[in-house]
Amino acid sequence: MSGVRSVGVVGLGYIGLPTSVVFADHGVDIIGIDVNPASVDSINRGEPHIVEPQLDVLLRKVVESGKLRATLTAEAADAFIIAVPTPFRENHEPDLAYIEAAVRSIAPVLAKGNLVVLESTAPVGATDRMSEWLAASRPDLTFPHQAGEASDIRVAHCPERVLPGQILRELVENDRIIGGLTPKCAQAASDLYRVFVRGQIKLTDARTAEMAKLTENAFRDVNIAFANELSVICDGLGIDVWELIGLANLHPRVNILNPGPGVGGHCIAVDPWFIVAADRQNSRLIQAARAVNDGKPHFVADKVKQAAAKFARPVVACLGLAYKANVDDLRESPAVDIVHMLATQKVGELLVVEPHVDALPASLQALDLQLTTYANAVERADIVLLLVDHAQFMAGDRALLKDKVVIDTRGVL
Numbered sequence: 001m002s003g004v005r006s007v008g009v010v011g012l013g014y015i016g017l018p019t020s021v022v023f024a025d026h027g028v029d030i031i032g033i034d035v036n037p038a039s040v041d042s043i044n045r046g047e048p049h050i051v052e053p054q055l056d057v058l059l060r061k062v063v064e065s066g067k068l069r070a071t072l073t074a075e076a077a078d079a080f081i082i083a084v085p086t087p088f089r090e091n092h093e094p095d096l097a098y099i100e101a102a103v104r105s106i107a108p109v110l111a112k113g114n115l116v117v118l119e120s121t122a123p124v125g126a127t128d129r130m131s132e133w134l135a136a137s138r139p140d141l142t143f144p145h146q147a148g149e150a151s152d153i154r155v156a157h158c159p160e161r162v163l164p165g166q167i168l169r170e171l172v173e174n175d176r177i178i179g180g181l182t183p184k185c186a187q188a189a190s191d192l193y194r195v196f197v198r199g200q201i202k203l204t205d206a207r208t209a210e211m212a213k214l215t216e217n218a219f220r221d222v223n224i225a226f227a228n229e230l231s232v233i234c235d236g237l238g239i240d241v242w243e244l245i246g247l248a249n250l251h252p253r254v255n256i257l258n259p260g261p262g263v264g265g266h267c268i269a270v271d272p273w274f275i276v277a278a279d280r281q282n283s284r285l286i287q288a289a290r291a292v293n294d295g296k297p298h299f300v301a302d303k304v305k306q307a308a309a310k311f312a313r314p315v316v317a318c319l320g321l322a323y324k325a326n327v328d329d330l331r332e333s334p335a336v337d338i339v340h341m342l343a344t345q346k347v348g349e350l351l352v353v354e355p356h357v358d359a360l361p362a363s364l365q366a367l368d369l370q371l372t373t374y375a376n377a378v379e380r381a382d383i384v385l386l387l388v389d390h391a392q393f394m395a396g397d398r399a400l401l402k403d404k405v406v407i408d409t410r411g412v413l
């Protein structure tokens with residue numbers, strides 16, 4: 001059993017906030033720490049600043065019961081979880097600046113016996129670096145990279161694996177991998193996560209856990225790239241790629257994923273680069289997959305351009321901006337890139353629909369684009385470009401599409 005009664009969670013975003021809420025709902029006192037005052041205020045009112053099914057109900061409950069409280073500065077706790085973004089730089093090298101800042105923010109309040117867990121996806125070696133940063137800030141304490149099992153502080157990596165849209169269920173049900181800097185570190189983190197995890201918890205070393213997380217997302221990226229490559233080949237051959245994949249998948253050992261407008265989100269389009277950065281020479285397939293998936297939005301934009309050339313004043317309904325169905329997350333979204341390309345290349349009048357956001361991202365606002373409703377866009381359009389398979393679009397009246405040119409990047413219309 002975990003002796004942990006209080007946890008400080010640094011980073012209250014798509015992973016940190018749901019994780020905090022689930023811990024709090026299982027009786028752990030949570031101090032949520034975030035640099036964004038607006039997020040902190042909203043969380044303390046019991047209102048999530050992100051969209052995730054069921055999160056609002058559970059957040060209100062744990063805020064009202066006093067089990068979860070958000071703050072801008074770290075406070076003492078029994079354990080800390082770091083759940084901040086790990087973007088890449090211009091050259092696709094991982095950028096650990098947020099992790100370093102988070103680590104330095106908790107260093108002053110660390111005490112002997114504390115556990116520090118990195119949940120953020122990170123390149124191999126990042127958990128060691130975290131331990132070194134903490135040691136540099138707190139020479140009065142010992143850390144596992146120096147003192148091994150005798151350390152004052154335990155340090156581990158427990159990569160998040162939850163799927164946006166199903167986070168609260170997957171947090172509890174998914175198996176977890178925990179990599180400790182020492183076996184005792186792994187065990188301490190395992191005891192903590194056991195508070196709510198019903199899946200298996202597998203223990204390993206930190207480097208293997210870091211690589212496992214990157215591998216999961218690179219696996220997915222490579223497989224989506226296969227589907228996207230097929231979609232481009234089939235387009236040239238005049239074959240319906242969706243029918244093709246459906247048929248090929250009837251084979252008992254074939255399971256091709258879905259082609260789309262490209263791969264987005266903050267994980268699958270990013271994490272494979274961390275493997276590439278670690279070994280550029282031997283990651284040829286992973287690099288090729290990234291190139292195929294990053295090339296797909298250009299292919300889609302070209303298709304729209306070809307269709308638009310047949311109209312004097314083409315009107316294009318662009319349905320969806322999110323990186324995937326039924327989420328509000330526009331990060332690394334291929335749909336945003338495609339709309340941006342169409343606007344800068346002046347392909348026609350663009351009617352942009354994204355029911356999950358109130359405002360367009362700055363990159364599109366700068367191009368004088370505006371959001372409109374599904375009904376208005378579809379009625380006025382010559383070309384309907386489906387970019388995201390949101391439930392609202394799928395429920396739309398198909399008869400309205402009868403006389404339109406339909407470019408369906410998700411194969412659902």
Ligand code: SAJ
Binds near residue numbers: 161162261263
């Ligand atoms: N996509 C396709 N075709 C498919 C599946 C997905 O084009 O057949 C596209 C989606 O439209 C989207 C992107 O890929 O643009 C990624 O979507 P996703 O739903 O596959 O994954 P994410 O990014 O929402 O979440 C992934 C998950 N990882 C894996 O499935 C291996 C999740 O479990 C991780 O926790 C998450 O990354 C993360 O945070 O790393």
